[in-house]
Amino acid sequence: MTPPLDPAERLARVRLLRSPNVGPVTYYHLLRRFGSALAALPALPDLARRGGGARGYVLADAARIDAEFEAAARSHAQHVFHDEAEYPLALLAVDTPPPVLTVRGNLALFDQPGVAMVGARNASAGAVRLARDFAAGLASRGFVVVSGLARGIDAAAHTGALHGMAGDGGTIAVIAGGIDVVYPPEHAALQDRIAAQGLLVAEMPPGTEPQARHFPSRNRIIAGLAAGTVVVEAAIKSGSLITARLAAEYGREVMAVPGSPLDARSHGCNHLIREGAILVQSADDIAELVDTFEGTARSTFRDGALSEYLAGDADSAGVVDRIAGLVGVAPVAIDELIRQSGATPGAVADALLDLELAGRLERHAGGRVSLIPPSSA
Incomplete structure (x- = not known):
């Protein structure tokens, strides 16, 4: 059984998720890379800088996160994280499940x-x-x-x-x-x-x-x-x-x-x-x-199927510029970036994370990404 999350880690996880340019994919990647939200939070400004962020990166305000937990409590609600026993197993089985539910x-x-x-x-x-x-x-x-x-x-x-x-x-x-x-x-x-x-x-x-x-x-x-x-x-x-x-x-x-x-x-x-x-x-x-459902659907409807990319853990410092040069404003598959860059999947994943934290990257369905035009970033 997974041990209960430390209260400080619970707060840090929500702060991580509420920080600029951190979506579920980036959130899970950061947890894998740093081991905890408490360790990942201090690294975000440097990661955003490496990704070419135009301005200083500012984490979500800690007081706002405290207020979020207080508001949930006033509503007789609670936060449930993806690795807690209360989290629904059916939802955990999908690609990139919501990191936290209220x-x-x-x-x-x-x-x-x-x-x-x-x-x-x-x-x-x-x-x-x-x-x-x-x-x-x-x-x-x-x-x-x-x-x-x-x-x-x-x-x-x-x-x-x-x-x-x-x-x-x-x-x-x-x-x-x-x-x-x-x-x-x-x-x-x-x-x-x-x-x-x-x-x-x-x-x-x-x-x-x-x-x-x-x-x-x-x-x-x-x-x-x-x-x-x-x-x-x-x-x-x-x-x-x-x-x-x-x-x-x-x-x-x-x-x-x-x-x-x-x-x-x-x-x-x-x-x-x-x-x-x-x-x-x-x-x-x-x-x-x-x-009688046992994990294999009998319906054959498969319209607009998506695929999710599983990120690796390698360092991306040497490939951010190369990846940024390969990604344009039109969405491109991450697998294609791996093939064309010659970098490892983990290095590409980390480079994309840096670009996303810098506010330069947008993720799309089907494991695709694009650069955000400078006028929109």
Whole structure:
């Protein structure tokens, strides 16, 4: 069993993650390289300087991190780190899982088989009823229904699961803002009820108002917590299909409810089924697929598959300029940088870390990177 984290290391980890230009990939790389956040923090300014940062690097304010922990405590929430026993194993199995989650409610729900249920915010009355009934049926069978607390299908899924929950069943809401922020405002009572009877999960710091860029990150958590994702109703260009793509990339089941071709809100689901998602029409269909899931998805939907690069530990001081010269404003695969630079994977990874800390590098899906134009940096 992993020993409990020292309180100082807990604070240092959040400070590391909240410091400029430190995302999950960089965070994990720094922990591997230095062994702890306490050791990594003092090294950040020098790493950023080596990457060509134009200005002095300033760590996240320690007082702000103290305030974050205090705000979580006031909301009856807590931080859970990736290497703690409370962290959900299903999410830990995905590429670059969130380093820390803020959670409020019943942590035991992380240990139960999960089904993600997502769909349109402007859902039809029939789809809302279907989602509510599906969720109630799944929760009564001991499954945990995971969704994003948005209007429409998400709210129906949470509500149905709360009504139908029995035994170990229940619901998890993954929100795009801070654990203490209600969005949308009309879901205040539902959010409080989930925190009391289910589990509320946030990646953003307390007090963070949700912004458009936060929702894709939330979607990856929803997909990662579940053995399968069900799309009840969705247009072709929607966040629900992003969640389905992520579930496919994680090797989880992708399911969809068919709909009328005359309704644009069904086009996304019909597209998923045509591309290999499994057609489901009842809670029994979903339960059978998830209950027998053993790590290999039977759905063949593989749209927009991603690949993550596993960083090494070698020093990058001698290759930063070379890598910067190879990377342009158009995204390029990290594997291609390794081939063209002739450097080791670890040295390239460290060089990219230096460039990212300097605010010069942007990471993209599919293990690709690009330089940020000087006018935007």
